[in-house]
Amino acid sequence: MAIDQDRLWQRLETLSRITDPERPWTRRSFTPRFLEGREWLAAQFRGAGLETGLDAAGNLFGRLPGADPALKPILIGSHSDTVPSGGRYDGILGVIAALEVAQSLGERGERLRHTLEVVDFLAEEPSEFGLSCIGSRALAGALSEQHLALARPDGMTLRDGIAFVGGRPDEIASARRPADGVAAYVELHIEQGRVLENERIPIGIVTDIVGIRRERITVTGRADHAGATPMPLRADALVGAAKLVEAAHERALATARDEQPLVATFGRIEVSPNAANAVPGEAVLTLEVRSGNEAAVAAFGAGLLRDLRPTLEALRLAIAVEPISHVAPTACAAGIRKAIADAAASLGLATRNLPSGAGHDGVFVARTEPIGMIFVPCLDGRSHAPEESITPGQAGDGARVLAETVRRLDAGLG
Structure with a gap:
């Protein structure tokens, strides 16, 4: 499936520039800058023809209805918040590539059997509340009342923070997905290490998350x-x-x-x-x-x-x-790993299996559905630093593999 690499790259650059000007590339969760990025993202979701909205936990979803409403949805995406000074592509690549896949499907008139959901999870990076993966925890039913009572240094509680971003903390249970509620979750991400770059391999297939x-x-x-x-x-x-x-x-x-x-x-x-x-x-x-x-x-x-x-x-x-x-460590599903490998092979892209040394929302999503992750190289393995960098071609390769993986999962999953 063709994707628009220029549009993908333009969106990556636009969102990355929504940053604290004195400290690029910073867009911390639960801040006005984060809300600015979220407002832009939601507009892009709607402009791409996706049914767009927030769940009770403050996760942003864009939905492309499938042909068979009886089938469980396929979920793709990542997160748009950053660590201080270090989030130019970490997280947002997965969100923007997922948006590009969904929009390209719509523009081609190609309707999947499964509904496709694009997600921007709330606060994957460690927040000022001392907690990470807040949105995906809620999706897994793992965000407790004790978590909601956590306070950051200025006194705001996590409950207040979720309301600040537009969520509904009193209805947090409604954000939970049942264990059989989603067919699969696939996330595209920069490697945040040097293996792929050193071995000149364009696509990594994640075996497990530490x-x-x-x-x-x-x-x-x-x-x-x-x-x-x-x-x-x-x-x-x-x-x-x-x-x-x-x-x-x-x-x-x-x-x-x-x-x-x-x-x-x-x-x-x-x-x-x-x-x-x-x-x-x-x-x-x-x-x-x-x-x-x-x-x-x-x-x-x-x-x-x-x-x-x-x-x-x-x-x-x-x-x-x-x-x-x-x-605990989280394994990626064998069936999704095979779909990624077959997708990359069909595009003529070499792959390598490797673990992820970083944490991801998939750790919690895996409690409700099978997960898979696609890695692309990043310059000198740098991440969580201002020097974090990828090329348009690397972003495009990852998005193409993601798109083909989605098509294969859509055809093969019940």
């Missing part, structure tokens, strides 16, 4: 004057935090040659009093662990703290751990 665990670790010492407190008498919380960071790095590095290696990151540290002339009395760190090995992900933090506790106690430091979230 598990991700996040924990909040608080190291408590004693705040003192930095000049008047002798070194042997200090209880410096940041020294303890540094030991945690170093030990986590070494432990994760040791798994590099494993069949399912593990990565561990302390990406956020808050220090108090955070003054040049004060010994830190408290350090709050966020530990994130990722791997396809579920047991290793679950055990990493506990093992790290168990082994370091004597060292921290010798430094007169106390340590507390609070789990934030845990998502």
Whole structure:
């Protein structure tokens, strides 16, 4: 099926430029800038002839009715929110390519048997509420009252945030899809790594999405004057935090040659009093662990703290751990992987199987339906950074494979 690559690229560039001007490429969920992008997207959905609207969780849907209303819909899309300074193509490629597929079908007069739904999931990236994949959690029935009560630093709760973007938090249960409610979900995404580019392969077929665990670790010492407190008498919380960071790095590095290696990151540290002339009395760190090995992900933090506790106690430091979230690894469906492989082969595009080291909405969507993911290369593997970049041809290749995959699934699924 032909797609309009120029239109696809123009839309990608237009949406990416809806950004905080002082910090490109930033369009954070639950902000006026995000709503500006959503308003533009909804207009594009309607202009493409799609039945357009928000569900109760604030997910944006565009619907292209199929010929057989008894068949379950096929769902394609991704997300339009970004991390700070890093979302030029991450997420939006999947949304814009899905829109292009649906519009091209309509323009050709080609009607699928299944209804095709294009989705922009709300807040896939970690939000200021400390939660990611908010819209897809709701679709899976995994967005709880406790989640809705989470508050960001300015006091807004997630319940308020969903209402802010046009959702209906009091009706959140209506956004849930039953386990047999959708025929398949397929998402096109940039790889966010270097495998495809290094091997000069245009299409990646995702085998599984890694598990991700996040924990909040608080190291408590004693705040003192930095000049008047002798070194042997200090209880410096940041020294303890540094030991945690170093030990986590070494432990994760040791798994590099494993069949399912593990990565561990302390990406956020808050220090108090955070003054040049004060010994830190408290350090709050966020530990994130990722791997396809579920047991290793679950055990990493506990093992790290168990082994370091004597060292921290010798430094007169106390340590507390609070789990934030845990998502198990998710396999992509064999049938969808085959459809992607056959689609790419029919277009003369080489493929490679590979896991996704990043989290995606598909982790939650998989609780209700089979999922598949298509990767295209990104420049030097850069993502979540201003340098994130792809070419029009790479975007076009991904959209063509997505379109052909949809056609094959439509023909083969009941």
